[in-house]
Amino acid sequence: MRNPNGYGCIKKLSGQRRRPFAFVVSENGKQRIIEYFTNQADAQIFQADYNKVHLHHVLPGHQVTLAELYHRWLPAHIADTDPSDSALASYANSFKHLSCLQYEPFQNLKYMDYQRVIDGMRKSGLSYSSCKKVRSLISLLEKYASKIELTNKSYAPLLSIGKNKAIRPHKPFSRQKINRLWQHVGEPGVDTVLILLYTGMRVGEMLALQKSDVNMRQHYIRITKSKTEAGIRIIPIHHRITPLIDARMRTPGIPLIANDNGNEYSYGSYCILWRQVMHLIHAEGHTTHDCRHTVATLLDNAGANETAKRRILGHAGGDVTERVYTHKNIRQLRKCIELLK
Template sequence: MKNPNGYGCIRKMSGIRRRPYAFIATVDGRQKYIAAFETVYEAKVFQARYYADHHESFTSYHKKTTFAELYFRWLAFHKSEGQDLSQSTITGYHYAYSHCSALYDKCFQDLQYLDLQAVINRMRKNDLSYSSCKKVKNLLSLMYKYAIKANICRTNYALLLSIGRNHPVYPHHVISRQKINRLWNALDCPGVDTVLILLYTGMRVSEMLNILKTEVNIRQKYIRITHSKTASGIRVIPIHSRILPLVQVRISQPGQYLICDKTGKPYGYARYRATVWHKVMKQIRGEKHTPHDTRHTFTTLLDNAGANENAKRKILGHATGDVTDRVYTHKSLRQLRKCIELLK
């Protein structure tokens, strides 16, 4: 299904440019450059919004909106709702959208349950993970909620989708006390300090890699997490006394971020796992472990030490389901530090 008249087009400009994707629209009978973007996704979001703002026939066009067009309109709407979307969240949406290529040119309101289930079945046939299937189902559900609000359709077929049972590809294992002791005995090995920081803070790896040095308060001994996958993840974590010297050394090294390589360049997750994590795990004979195991280990050790449940959730950045705990329970930095110092 082709785009409507006046929808404009996206062109990739020649040469090396920071914003290579140009949006071109017809204005007064002539094609006119409107704006340029770093990615084609940003250009398509702008294209959908531009058409909605400049054409009175936009409402009537809902009746023949394709899946691809609705995706970019939904994404523009989702961003404008005031959602604080991280780059990893947007990347996750694009990843899920890429698996729906069979639906791109189909009229959204004509889609049926079997069309959607076929996408999931194809993913499972190709041995894609439960997590990947879940991301696609979540995306479809969000798109249907938007389509219902926009009076494009009335039924959310995504709620009926079956994605099978979760069989973890990488089951999580608690890191033993013996291996933790090996880490302390191998501090001269590059990167060992980062694993210990994860073990004694309970941070997600992505959170640790995004910490700026300005977000570390050495005097009051805490780290402020400002980039997280959830709203509850924005929090303050006390610095355990055992890792305080490790954090101080990291602060004194080159670079804007707390965790950098020797040149001061920050790590992405893939580079950290390939160049740091695997080498450290080989050093302590812990090759079966994944970075997320540090978070499971942190939680298990605090449970074993009898830590306060609300304090533990605050440190981990978990939302609480209990209204009393969520609204009326407040934990000071001193109480959180008392909790985290239970780790030995």
């Protein structure tokens, strides 16, 4: 459908530009650029809003596409929930899987449109987790559409994503491999693996640590950035890794785990270091999450208090009494972590 006169237009500018899309209006026979955008969807949203505010003009027959709904929902969702960087990356990746539907009017989309996307993902060998994230995004968009009174449809709960079958089940590090790490403790990156194995931190939590999060006087680490609310916690420093933490505290830079330039590792760059360490101790095939699995397994084998173990690993308690009324102080948590040998 052709836009009416005076509605303005969107142009893609030539050259290598960070924001190549421009919203243009005509004034006195000349075109004037109002705003620049990184993508066409944002430009179209701005165009519609600009005409509503400045000209009280709504495009006849305009239907909100999936892309427009997504780009309207995301800023509102960020303002309401302040999601983590990993969550934002997950939304963007999930929306890419829905790209074949992005220009379809959202109100016209049906159950089978979404199910075909998920079925295609499963046939391509994508994980259960990836399918679940796409379904979750669809649910969030449908709730937002209901909130703005666009539609009350809710297909997300009906979507089938298959069963969660682990592609590579996690396995704990053997005592021999842990001993090999101690034998090579002076090699680059080995200390970081040992820190993971004696704290139970997620790798993202470790990479986000700053030196100000470490209390060497009282021997604990405060996790301030985590993927879950239960992940915000205190972890006592095991006596075996105290020298490793102390050495990291003396290095340049603000992050506790810093590269040679004193900067924080990205997840990708740390994975390169991880693979080098695994090759060094002949433990190829292990992932960073195996460290958490190792800590959980060793604490179970040592008869650790279940509540203390959950606090250390940052797992939410399933029981109301445990979540609300049970408090474990740092001394009890330290007793639990020291069960690791």
